Amino acid sequence: MLTDHHSHILPGMDDGSKSVEMSLEMIKMLRAQGVERIAATSHFYAHKEQGDIKNYLQKRQYAYEQLMDASPAIDNIILGAEVAIERGISELDGIEKLVFAGTDYILLEFPYTSFADWMIEEIENIAYNFKLTPIIAHLHRYLDDYSKSQIQAVLSLGAVIQFNNEVFETWGGKRFFKSVLDAGHSFVFGSDTHNTSTRKPNFDLLIKKAKPEWIRRSDRFLDMPKVHI
Ligand SMILES: [Fe+2]
Structure with missing residues (x-):
């Protein structure tokens, strides 16, 4: 099942979809590109x-229900979150509730500041304290800002690496994807779509540029038995 593992389709939640109408259009575009989940x-x-996770979850539920009320036939939406790593995040009350619903995966x-060792510690704490497997969002975006050894420190976590579909648009992105693939890391793809124009759904791009076996590997990910890091 072609799966988008990273999107901002819920209306009014963040800098993504501005309205229910925009959300429906984004979902329509994804479906037209073959995305089923x-x-x-x-x-x-x-x-x-x-720090109020309960309030965030209530807002998310409301946004989701607005979408469902407008178009009840929509299915296979997995509620999750893209959690920014901040100092002390691993100790935030209820952080474990920000997983992809029904899984132990947390994005x-x-x-976008310089790399610091405490970021790795926060990720390790989240993983070990709550037995969650982190998915690291669009690691390829940090290649210009992080040193090789810092990127290596992130990869050494053994987390799942999420690539935005446009990673295949640049030579450096492709090379990085291949290095992650060759090193045997788990990976998933996502559009990271925020709207219908400047950051629109782009699975057409992925399908054109990525090998079908890579896409299949990403799509199977949520259905496989979980691997603890
Ligand atoms: Fe995002």
């Missing part, structure tokens, strides 16, 4: 939410 991973920034995003 979509993880809805609205941003979670602990500092913006003032974590590195901040």
Whole structure:
């Protein structure tokens, strides 16, 4: 089942979809590209939410219900979150509730600041304290800002690596994907779509550029027995 593991399709949750109408259009575009299952991973920034995970989950549920009320036939939406790594995030009350619903996978995003060792520690704490497997969002985006050894430190976590579909658009992105593939890491693909224009659904791109076996591997991921890191 072609699966989008990273999207901002829920209306009014973050800098993604602005309205129910836009969400429906994004979902329609994804479906037209063959996507059958979509993880809805609205941003979670602990500092913006003032650490209130319960409130975030209520907002998410409301956004989801608005979507379902507008189009009850929509199915295979997995509620999740894209959790920004902040200092102390692993100790936030209820952090384990931000998993992809029904799984032990949690999508974590590195901040766009310089790399620091505490980020790795936060990820390890989340993994070990709650027995969760981290999925690292679009690691390829940090290649210009992180050193080789810092990228290696992230890969050494043994987490799942999420690639945005446009990774195949650049030579460096392709090379990095191949290195992750060759090193035997688990990986998944996602659109990281935010709207219908500048950051639109782009599985057409993935299907054109990625080998079918890579896409199949990504698609099987959520259905496989879980691997603890
Ligand atoms: Fe995202």
